[in-house]
Amino acid sequence: MTSIFRKAYFFLIGLFLSLPLIVVAGVSVNAKQTLAFPPQGFSLSWYGEIFFNPEWRSALFASVTLALLSAALAVAIALPLAWFLWRRIAPWANIFQLLGVAPFTLPPVITALGLLTFWATVGFYGQPWTAVVSHAIFFVTLPLVTLSLGFTSIDRSLVEAAATMGADERTIFRTIVLPLILPYIVSGYAFAFVLSLNEYIVAYMTVGFTMETLPIKIFNALRYGYTPTMASVTVLFVTTAAVIFGLVARFGDLPKLLGAMSSDGK
Amino acid sequence: MRREPPQTLGDYAPLLFPAAMLTIFFVVPFGTMIAVSFFQRQQGGFYTPAFVFDNYARFLSAFFGGVLGFSLLLAITVAICCVVLALPFTYMLTRMARKVQVVWLVALLSILSLSEVIIGFAWSTLFSRTAGITNILVALGIMSEAKALTPSFGAVLTGMVYQAFPYTVLVLFPALVRLDPTLTEAARTLGASPLKAFFTVVVPALRNTITATLIMVFIFALGSYLLPQLLGRPQHWTLSVLITDQAIYQSNMPFAAAMAVFLVLVTLGLVALTVIAGRKGEAA
Numbered sequence: 001m002t003s004i005f006r007k008a009y010f011f012l013i014g015l016f017l018s019l020p021l022i023v024v025a026g027v028s029v030n031a032k033q034t035l036a037f038p039p040q041g042f043s044l045s046w047y048g049e050i051f052f053n054p055e056w057r058s059a060l061f062a063s064v065t066l067a068l069l070s071a072a073l074a075v076a077i078a079l080p081l082a083w084f085l086w087r088r089i090a091p092w093a094n095i096f097q098l099l100g101v102a103p104f105t106l107p108p109v110i111t112a113l114g115l116l117t118f119w120a121t122v123g124f125y126g127q128p129w130t131a132v133v134s135h136a137i138f139f140v141t142l143p144l145v146t147l148s149l150g151f152t153s154i155d156r157s158l159v160e161a162a163a164t165m166g167a168d169e170r171t172i173f174r175t176i177v178l179p180l181i182l183p184y185i186v187s188g189y190a191f192a193f194v195l196s197l198n199e200y201i202v203a204y205m206t207v208g209f210t211m212e213t214l215p216i217k218i219f220n221a222l223r224y225g226y227t228p229t230m231a232s233v234t235v236l237f238v239t240t241a242a243v244i245f246g247l248v249a250r251f252g253d254l255p256k257l258l259g260a261m262s263s264d265g266k
Numbered sequence: 267m268r269r270e271p272p273q274t275l276g277d278y279a280p281l282l283f284p285a286a287m288l289t290i291f292f293v294v295p296f297g298t299m300i301a302v303s304f305f306q307r308q309q310g311g312f313y314t315p316a317f318v319f320d321n322y323a324r325f326l327s328a329f330f331g332g333v334l335g336f337s338l339l340l341a342i343t344v345a346i347c348c349v350v351l352a353l354p355f356t357y358m359l360t361r362m363a364r365k366v367q368v369v370w371l372v373a374l375l376s377i378l379s380l381s382e383v384i385i386g387f388a389w390s391t392l393f394s395r396t397a398g399i400t401n402i403l404v405a406l407g408i409m410s411e412a413k414a415l416t417p418s419f420g421a422v423l424t425g426m427v428y429q430a431f432p433y434t435v436l437v438l439f440p441a442l443v444r445l446d447p448t449l450t451e452a453a454r455t456l457g458a459s460p461l462k463a464f465f466t467v468v469v470p471a472l473r474n475t476i477t478a479t480l481i482m483v484f485i486f487a488l489g490s491y492l493l494p495q496l497l498g499r500p501q502h503w504t505l506s507v508l509i510t511d512q513a514i515y516q517s518n519m520p521f522a523a524a525m526a527v528f529l530v531l532v533t534l535g536l537v538a539l540t541v542i543a544g545r546k547g548e549a550a
Contacts, residue, residue, distance in 0.1 A: 006358050009354065009355065009358070010358070013431075016428070016431075017373065017374075017377055017428070017432075019392060019399075020385070020388035020389050020391070020392045023388070023397060023398075023399075024388045024391055026397075027391055027397055034396070035394060035397050036397050037391070037396075037401065038401075076283070077283065077284045077287050077288070078284070080280035080281065080283055080284055081281065081284035083280060084280045084281050084284075086269070087269065088270065088271060088272050089269045089270060089271045090271065090272055096281070096284060096285055096288055099288045099289075099292055100284075102292065103292060105485070105533075105537065106530060106533055107485070107488050107489030107491075107529055107533060108489050108491065109489065109491050109506045109509050109526065109529070110299075110526045110533075111292075111295075113299055113509060113513055113522060113523060113526045114292075114295035114296045114298065114299040115291070115295050116513065116519075117295065117298045117299045117302045117519060117523060118291075118294060118295030118299075121298050133287075133291055134291070136287075136291075137287065137288070137291045137292050140288070194379045195379050198379050198384070199381065200381050200382060200383050200492065201491055201510065204514070205510075205513065208514070215383045216383075218381075218383045218384065218387060219383045222383070222386075222387060222390075222496070230387055231387075231391070234384045234388060237380065237384060238376055238377075238380065238384075241376035242372060242373070242376040245372045245375045245376055245379075249368045249372050254368055254371050254372070255364070255367060255371065255439075255443070258371060258375075258436055258439055258440070259440040259443060
């Protein structure tokens, strides 16, 4: 009885989670520009539209560039901070850990509005690079948490052995710490990348009037009329996220990563 | 190499870049926002430095009270729905084979990372007249003709539960993984049904976790800025939507900033509550 109950429960939850995506996937292959399900006719032209329509292509390009750069910057901020907190005893430095987690814990509108007033005040409002910095700050939590976890999993006796044998700080970092921490750098980068790709409100409040990322483009398209390209972009996004997280799971310990990520938020 | 306190100034060097970035681009913007919340609004979307409480005084209106009340109520409803749905789900998930767990976790993460724009679009499609779920019901002969289910309160609630459900599972996951399996085994050996064991052993043992999760999901739901707008009517707008609206479309930055400061205070109060609940959990 319990096994049937469990299967039914998981089936219903799975249905709830996948139903909107199934309908969107169906809509995305409509032959004509109609919002219809089940789809009328079959066409993959709406997927081609993402790459061949200049507007969608430039939005895709903007989103991918933004995600690549901001995730790199987020890791660049998180790595020295996490390393310092692991290497040194400096309780007051934990304040920066807290600052790194704060943007992600607070409602996103707040970070977005703070950055909007800031960029407007200093006069860089609307510059594309401000979105990179904004996203890096907004998502720094993710590499910070994965890296902190990575550092705690390093066996300190390894590092100690290297030090006893005469390796200096730099050599230790390059030959021992970096190889051990690399999977965590990659997964932190991956999390920040996927979330930046999907992020709307911070991007909209910082560069919304000068640049269109894909989520902004979808939102604008929603307001000014419907096109199945929105559906095909959605499918593309879900697939990208699933592939990236699938790779993280394949090459890393996903349950362990998540075990630490959520307990950190408490 | 053991951890040691920094000895020379050079030891602080790695901290320089992260500290500078977080201070300049998070602390200062936060301060700017607080400052702007006291500024005087000018016609045409500009504002001038001042120190006025006008923006905060607007909170005292009945309209604002209504929005605040609705936001809190909606977030509480979302949190309760999510925890009720996610607790048994996560419990059973942690008892499954590792491979199955990983597949579900990847799926949940993928949905969690989805933009609110995309979730809103997906649900508005599912609830639409031409492509929506009612077409299936018509095909099955349950309904006579397809109709639109949005905008409505039910649509907003469904969309927000959809958005917050993966988050809830991921928050519950570590606590449930660590839950001692012998607890339920003991209950089963003593003759309790699995369902009875779940409600009389698992749920009480996780009381503090459940409280903390409820608060965290509540905060998460408070942050939803688009779904009420895409799936609901103006009376379903929450504080987050109103802040976005004031900042972008009404160009009233000082008022938006004041509301945001207020939202921070509410959130921080709740985070403090979570920490207290967590402490109690450790003590127990």
